[in-house]
Amino acid sequence: MTPRCAAARAGLGELLDGELSEDRARELEEHLRSCSDCRIERAGLLRTRSLLAAAGRLRAPADWIRDAVRLAEGQVPPAAPRHNRRLHDRPWVLSSIAAAAILSFVMIALRIFDTGRTPPASPPPGAPSQETVRKSLPLNDAKPDAPPNEAAPRALPHAVDESASSKKVILDRIAGKDLAAPPQAEGSTPSSIASRNEDNLPGPAPPPPVERIAFSQIHFSSQALAKDRGVVLRRDSDQMAVRAPAAQEAPRWVRIRVLLDSFSRVLSARGAEGPVDREAADLISRLPGATIDLSTREPANPSASSPSSSVREKALAPAAPPAPREIIIEFQLPPGS
């Protein structure tokens, strides 16, 4: 290999990349025309480059993008377990977090307890004793002429003796049982508070109320969460609201059991009636972190005002309480999904 060949080969890469000056490139081209060894060298280099270029860009998995977008918006921690080096290095952080969690639980419990207790007041003359009230005040008969789902839950906290059953009341309220319990039909056997308190055996939990939710009531954190669904997005200030595309086929409804926090954000979701199909599972995987707008209900007749999203009937549940609770949502899948 002559010195000219060595110089030429040193510049071959830049020549192929178009990074050489015109003069230098012309000089190299001239040499290549006369030197077969350097031409072979150039061919090998070209082939290496084309192999690399053909390896190409890789396609990012959708769940990686979704997790990263959620993380960027600070809404939901990533699904995949991450090596937390800071906690690894600093064990005191763990104990602080544990202490904070216990403290918050106690505060929440106290707050719930406070809202449920009767303000201390002396009974009016001639009023029956507290024991009498408790025994004579059935769960659903506080106001016999009132609708059952108004009377039952509100009568409970005022009638319960806090010293006897405060723990049960707190646990029931945290679990949302006072609201989740289905209203008893008129004429059913009234059960007294006293007999309810004596019932310490854990019975089957009453089914949560069922709500029918339109897409417009679910606020996803970003476009990335719903883009694969064939769902039309519209921008509503900082939030993305989701609605179904124009219906040409009958919409499909799927029942999903969701655990909501006090801000109506979905903490977890699962099929309400056992295993679900792929479409529903896909939807369920997107729900955690989404906000369900329970305050603005869709009209009962959706076709009149909102042709693209619909709620078949109004929600059955009472107003959302400021505590985590579990409800069943009948969720409308986009047509054709």
Place this chain on the structure above:
Amino acid sequence: MTRGLMPGNLRGPAGSQDPATESGRARPEAVAEAYADLVYSLCRRLARNEEEARDLFQDSFVRILRGLPSFEGRASLRTWICQIVINCDRNRRRWWRRLRRNLPTGESLGPSREGGWAGPEPPDDSPGPERAVLSVEIRNRVEASLRGLPHDQRLAVVLRDIEGMSYEEIAVSTGTEIGTVKSRIGRARASLRVMLADLVERPGDGTSS
């Protein structure tokens, strides 16, 4: 996904504006969609295993999306994004080095050397004429050879030959001189040519030069 968005004033070669910055400002949704593949490719080729690649992807993506409001457009969006990925990767490797140094002798944590991808290559269904003709076996060979390169050389050659960046953009993204970039690319190609000798010397298997 949009592929091949060009740098330089955020405009493509034909003067078409980058869809991620249609209104003059980078929109997070569009950036996430347009550049996810670029970030993913870099993370996969810079990290040593899948877990680390995922961490790197999330770190980078979070920084990119959160940093978009402060993006001033001095460099191209692609260069800026590559810079963030490279910085995240650098911080991560520095942290691993420090951790390994502090470990007692004999104890190991994480992959002990670079190029430690375990298991088969993940499936890749990205479209493209080159991909269609390059067999999975050859692609795996190329990826394995890339992992056999020193980190700096691998980064330089990936940015040049796969992402198609200019020497100047690579220098800006990696924070090095253009001369350094040239020599890293040259050494990387020479090593790859040796590692892929059977493929380089075998013409007519689908990749034309």
